[in-house]
Amino acid sequence: MSSYIEHFIAGKPYSEPAARSGAVHNPSTGEEIARCEYGTRSTVDHAVAVATEAGRRWGRASHAARQAVIFKLRDLMIANMDVLAEAIGREHGKTIPDAKGELGRAIEGIEFACNAPHVTKGEYTNNVGGEIEVFSMRRPIGVVGCITPFNFPIMVPAVMMTMAVAVGNSIVWKPSEKVPSAALEFARIWKEAGLPDGIFNVVQGDKEVVDAILEHPGIAGVSFVGSTAVGEYVYQKGTNHNKRVAAFTGGKNHMVVMPDADLEAAASAFVSAGFGSSSQRCMAVSLLLPVGTETAERLREIVIPKIRALKVGSYDDPGADFGAVVSRESKVSVEHAIGRCLEEGGELVIDGRGFAVPGRPNGYYLGPTLFDRITTDMHLYREEVFGPVRGIMRPATFDEAIDITNQHEYGNGSVIFTRDGKSAHRFMMEIESGMIGVNVPVPLPSAFFNFGGLRRSKFGDGHLYGPDAARFYTKFKTVSQRWPEPDDGALPVSLAFNPSA
Numbered sequence: 072m073s074s075y076i077e078h079f080i081a082g083k084p085y086s087e088p089a090a091r092s093g094a095v096h097n098p099s100t101g102e103e104i105a106r107c108e109y110g111t112r113s114t115v116d117h118a119v120a121v122a123t124e125a126g127r128r129w130g131r132a133s134h135a136a137r138q139a140v141i142f143k144l145r146d147l148m149i150a151n152m153d154v155l156a157e158a159i160g161r162e163h164g165k166t167i168p169d170a171k172g173e174l175g176r177a178i179e180g181i182e183f184a185c186n187a188p189h190v191t192k193g194e195y196t197n198n199v200g201g202e203i204e205v206f207s208m209r210r211p212i213g214v215v216g217c218i219t220p221f222n223f224p225i226m227v228p229a230v231m232m233t234m235a236v237a238v239g240n241s242i243v244w245k246p247s248e249k250v251p252s253a254a255l256e257f258a259r260i261w262k263e264a265g266l267p268d269g270i271f272n273v274v275q276g277d278k279e280v281v282d283a284i285l286e287h288p289g290i291a292g293v294s295f296v297g298s299t300a301v302g303e304y305v306y307q308k309g310t311n312h313n314k315r316v317a318a319f320t321g322g323k324n325h326m327v328v329m330p331d332a333d334l335e336a337a338a339s340a341f342v343s344a345g346f347g348s349s350s351q352r353c354m355a356v357s358l359l360l361p362v363g364t365e366t367a368e369r370l371r372e373i374v375i376p377k378i379r380a381l382k383v384g385s386y387d388d389p390g391a392d393f394g395a396v397v398s399r400e401s402k403v404s405v406e407h408a409i410g411r412c413l414e415e416g417g418e419l420v421i422d423g424r425g426f427a428v429p430g431r432p433n434g435y436y437l438g439p440t441l442f443d444r445i446t447t448d449m450h451l452y453r454e455e456v457f458g459p460v461r462g463i464m465r466p467a468t469f470d471e472a473i474d475i476t477n478q479h480e481y482g483n484g485s486v487i488f489t490r491d492g493k494s495a496h497r498f499m500m501e502i503e504s505g506m507i508g509v510n511v512p513v514p515l516p517s518a519f520f521n522f523g524g525l526r527r528s529k530f531g532d533g534h535l536y537g538p539d540a541a542r543f544y545t546k547f548k549t550v551s552q553r554w555p556e557p558d559d560g561a562l563p564v565s566l567a568f569n570p571s572a
């Protein structure tokens with residue numbers, strides 16, 4: 072039975088008469104399971120007004136009061152793990168263990184936000200001259216607009232928004248319209264954790280809501296995670312409207328395997344990082360680059376059976392390694408990418424098209440697909456494919472592998488497998504990616520490090536995760552003060568520019 076999903080504003084569900092709505096599907100079955108209300112400019116106006124009013128008090132609350140909510144939120148996330156994983160899996164298609172893995176990372180981010188008082192400490196110097204002391208402090212920026220993708224319905228929003236709230240801001244969040252239910256569960260949990268009404272607001276919808284957020288004079292900063300085309304638009308429009316904007320965007324991640332590497336370990340890492348979550352991760356390894364023909368031939372032979380052994384199934388099938396892709400359009404676009412790669416001369420080693428899961432004839436499934444002999448002129452090298460299609464490239468030398476990786480417009484994550492420290496060192500120094508792995512499948516840093524890509528994987532200097540997120544969500548003030556003794560008398564008039572020197 073189809074349900075109706077509303078917004079969440081001022082601590083309660085919110086709906087507008089005659090609103091637009093969109094269908095929400097269960098990718099594992101292809102069924103429409105809900106209608107989701109789409110907000111308008113007036114919904115955003117209402118949410119910003121509520122967030123501004125509530126945010127004034129929250130911004131003045133003590134660190135201890137704010138931290139108490141974040142601590143409670145962390146405990147409630149653990150207590151609600153099953154409910155959240157079900158909401159994620161049902162609308163995204165990822166398996167329940169994968170959804171719980173996502174939630175584990177979300178909880179790490181929430182735990183890090185418990186450090187907000189530490190990472191927002193100011194600086195102090197006494198008697199810079201004339202008994203004047205100077206100190207700096209970080210204050211919340213105000214209302215933050217958050218726009219998030221479908222592929223991590225809770226992890227990306229949790230990590231992004233918990234720090235923003237912990238340092239004293241209020242939120243107007245537009246989740247992906249493909250996964251709106253988890254957003255409402257998250258809002259409910261914030262409320263239960265004791266967050267005052269109006270600090271955490273959800274406006275469901277599409278581009279209309281995004282544009283209203285980007286243009287709204289009451290929104291001070293915007294955090295975006297999603298595709299590069301949309302992220303660039305959000306960055307340009309948001310900054311044109313005088314907001315600070317951090318936009319984290321697409322990736323095409325390379326794994327270089329040196330001839331001296333442990334090829335079994337590299338192959339397992341490629342298959343895990345390449346196909347996990349149906350390859351719908353910005354940090355998924357997309358391209359395998361064994362260095363030299365012999366490494367390529369040996370690695371290919373190890374990788375093929377591991378890929379063939381993967382089981383694709385419904386999100387609630389405990390035996391499934393990965394699930395459906397998120398939508399029918401996504402499935403069609405991934406199939407199109409496979410067809411185009413064949414036309415361009417890629418060697419199709421494993422074909423995942425025409426794949427069906429028994430008992431789920433309408434689910435958006437694709438089997439794992441592998442191409443070999445991908446070259447830099449092919450679309451499969453150039454474009455991010457958000458579905459289980461991976462490729463092998465064949466650089467003759469380490470220099471060529473570095474060039475191929477650095478030529479790409481994206482620079483999110485890159486990985487090397489080697490037993491040689493010198494090669495690993497050269498890789499981390501020369502590769503232009505924001506996150507680099509050595510003998511690890513996915514170089515997703517822990518929450519207490521900064522996360523973020525380079526080149527066209529990120530727009531803006533700000534961060535959404537890690538210590539720099541606390542800086543992005545605060546503005547700096549610097550105070551110079553002097554407290555003369557009552558009998559010191561007034562300073563003489565001086566028109567000198569620097570009278571205290």
Ligand code: NAD
Pocket residue numbers: 218219220221222223227245246247248276277278281282296297298299301302304319320321322352353455457483524528
């Ligand atoms: P998307 O860009 O389609 O959507 C992201 C958000 O923007 C959604 O809330 C969506 O409703 C909104 N949106 C979509 N089209 C829009 C438009 N024309 N104008 C304004 N807003 C629009 O991305 P997605 O498909 O939901 O997510 C997958 C993408 O996100 C991939 O490219 C992936 O690499 C990227 N991603 C990046 C990171 C990172 O940290 N770099 C993390 C997760 C996902």
